Amino acid sequence: MAVSGRKLSDFQGSVSLGSSEDFDLSCQPCLTIGQHVAAHGFCVECQEYLCKTCFEYHKRTKASRNHQLLDKDNVGKHASTSKDSEECTEKCSVHKKEIIKFFCPTHKALGCNDCIILDHRTCKIDYIPDKCADIGDSEEYRDIMKKLSEKMNDAEDIMKKAEVRDKEIDNCHAGIIKEILNFRKEINERLDQLQQKIQKDADKKKSNDKIIIKMVFDECANISSDIKKLQSSLQADKSSRQNGQLYINIKHAESKLKSDEVQKAGENLAKTNIQYSFERNTDLENMLSKQSVFGKLNLSTSFITSTKKNQIKTLTHKKDINVRTKSDSGLKCFITGCAVLPSNKLVLADNINCKLKVVDRQSKTVIEETKLDSNPLDIAVLPLDQIAVTAPRNTEILIMKTAGKLTTVHKIPVKYNCYGITYHQGHLYVVCQNPNSVLVLDTQGNVQNTISLNNDIFKLPEYIVVSEDSRHIYISDFDSNCIVSITLQGDVSAVYKHKKLNSPRGMVMLDDGSLLVCSFQYSGAIHHISGDLKQGQIMIDGLSNLWSICHSNHHYEVYIGCMSDQLKVFSTK
Numbered sequence: 001m002a003v004s005g006r007k008l009s010d011f012q013g014s015v016s017l018g019s020s021e022d023f024d025l026s027c028q029p030c031l032t033i034g035q036h037v038a039a040h041g042f043c044v045e046c047q048e049y050l051c052k053t054c055f056e057y058h059k060r061t062k063a064s065r066n067h068q069l070l071d072k073d074n075v076g077k078h079a080s081t082s083k084d085s086e087e088c089t090e091k092c093s094v095h096k097k098e099i100i101k102f103f104c105p106t107h108k109a110l111g112c113n114d115c116i117i118l119d120h121r122t123c124k125i126d127y128i129p130d131k132c133a134d135i136g137d138s139e140e141y142r143d144i145m146k147k148l149s150e151k152m153n154d155a156e157d158i159m160k161k162a163e164v165r166d167k168e169i170d171n172c173h174a175g176i177i178k179e180i181l182n183f184r185k186e187i188n189e190r191l192d193q194l195q196q197k198i199q200k201d202a203d204k205k206k207s208n209d210k211i212i213i214k215m216v217f218d219e220c221a222n223i224s225s226d227i228k229k230l231q232s233s234l235q236a237d238k239s240s241r242q243n244g245q246l247y248i249n250i251k252h253a254e255s256k257l258k259s260d261e262v263q264k265a266g267e268n269l270a271k272t273n274i275q276y277s278f279e280r281n282t283d284l285e286n287m288l289s290k291q292s293v294f295g296k297l298n299l300s301t302s303f304i305t306s307t308k309k310n311q312i313k314t315l316t317h318k319k320d321i322n323v324r325t326k327s328d329s330g331l332k333c334f335i336t337g338c339a340v341l342p343s344n345k346l347v348l349a350d351n352i353n354c355k356l357k358v359v360d361r362q363s364k365t366v367i368e369e370t371k372l373d374s375n376p377l378d379i380a381v382l383p384l385d386q387i388a389v390t391a392p393r394n395t396e397i398l399i400m401k402t403a404g405k406l407t408t409v410h411k412i413p414v415k416y417n418c419y420g421i422t423y424h425q426g427h428l429y430v431v432c433q434n435p436n437s438v439l440v441l442d443t444q445g446n447v448q449n450t451i452s453l454n455n456d457i458f459k460l461p462e463y464i465v466v467s468e469d470s471r472h473i474y475i476s477d478f479d480s481n482c483i484v485s486i487t488l489q490g491d492v493s494a495v496y497k498h499k500k501l502n503s504p505r506g507m508v509m510l511d512d513g514s515l516l517v518c519s520f521q522y523s524g525a526i527h528h529i530s531g532d533l534k535q536g537q538i539m540i541d542g543l544s545n546l547w548s549i550c551h552s553n554h555h556y557e558v559y560i561g562c563m564s565d566q567l568k569v570f571s572t573k
Helices: 052-060 075-080 113-119 139-184 189-239 243-258 261-271
Strands: 041-043 048-050 069-071 102-104 109-111 276-280 295-299 316-322 335-340 346-350 355-360 365-371 379-382 386-391 396-401 407-413 417-424 427-433 437-441 447-452 461-466 473-477 482-486 492-496 504-509 515-519 526-529 536-540 546-552 557-562 566-571
Touching: 041 052, 048 052, 052 069, 102 113, 109 113, 109 243, 139 189, 139 243, 139 261, 139 276, 189 243, 189 261, 189 276, 335 379, 335 386, 335 504, 335 557, 346 379, 346 557, 379 417, 386 417, 396 417, 427 461, 461 504, 473 504, 482 504, 504 557, 515 546
Parallel strands: 335 546, 417 461, 504 546
Antiparallel strands: 041 048, 041 069, 102 109, 276 295, 316 566, 335 346, 346 355, 355 365, 379 386, 386 396, 396 407, 417 427, 427 437, 437 447, 461 473, 473 482, 482 492, 504 515, 515 526, 526 536, 546 557, 557 566
């Protein structure tokens, strides 16, 4: 496997190359075959950095045995003799024997003399040796290196998502097979053939999704590898002051940045659908003589997330939905948690009435309610049509199925009073009080990490969201009147305060990484806050007792739960 080159400062004889930047030096002959090997020395005649193998080979070959070689202890000596070179060395891909010396700004095309004569005779042409002077110190060079890094980060982010999706596909498939086998035990041998068919359907779905995942992973890995090669070539050209080649490689990099490979990889990843489940046929006992009664793979396409990031600029009040039911005993409903289900229904935590309520968006009515033995506070949506619900008084988290009627699958006991909860990349993040902390658990309840909130800023932490890259955890503190961003180690990275942010509670993270936050007391405002917590604005104010919030990107709506019988609905269009 290729080894990344060390920085010049690693050599004992470190030198300045005319810039304050720190460069990774790799063996340049090895770079031509796509290998990144740390430089061991330098050839003055060839003006190339060499790895240990190439360095020794250089001594033995007839053509280069008399070259002046500098080892890592003397590599700095070449700096005083190295000069900028405007010479172009790359051969034209069309006219193989010609050297690229021109760039057409109109067509964004590099070319040799023949190319210009044949295809760009009427264009205004840049002669590279005249244009490339000091390009290594130009804003264009710095900008292209920055954009390459950003694109590589985008590709690697999708690779991380692909890894998570790959695991979720395995878990989903395993759960389906388990359901199929359990159900199969209840029927006789007559259904063998039907069982095999449904398993083949599940296996085929898994196989197809796996193919897409592998394709996305390979595409992003190739993109990342290509960018690293471009970066190394750019750095190598700059360090050796091959300005002509540096100019050419910058143009290659610009073409790479304009490609939509990463976007297409993200779109392909979105096509994989892990929200399919095995649905039993309830009439099977009386209909065994019929075909296709064993069940089917149920694809929940509404759960697939879009790669398009919608920015919310305004909130416009649309309507209120009455969520009070006849069996409610409280004077008002306390909607302390709300979430959008994959079925596009809403599930609400009515704390004062000890209930979970399911609201149909179309009919705008409560279509189901489930009484609990404790007061629920917050809700997180999980894969496989499940939700997690915190119950602070019982110090437990309920894992419940939402397909059909709400049913408790299992309970996770926790040591502390658990309040806000969110789900991200296979883990549950839970805010606790007494003591103030964040628990990170898997969906089976195994604690993966405990983050202590021992900073003085935390008085009554209540709600929580996690950034897309999992690097930042955002917590609303009811008593400190602020939103706090912490790292996975518990260090405070940023704090947001505002004179109208009074007793913040529910939060939701939007596609662009910004937050919508409920201000509970006094002004009753919805604050829109940037992900770095440096900027914020009030979207809506003049409301009262705002408690929880969720967002449907698909329907362009925001739902706000209050200390009220009405669920407030706002449009984001």
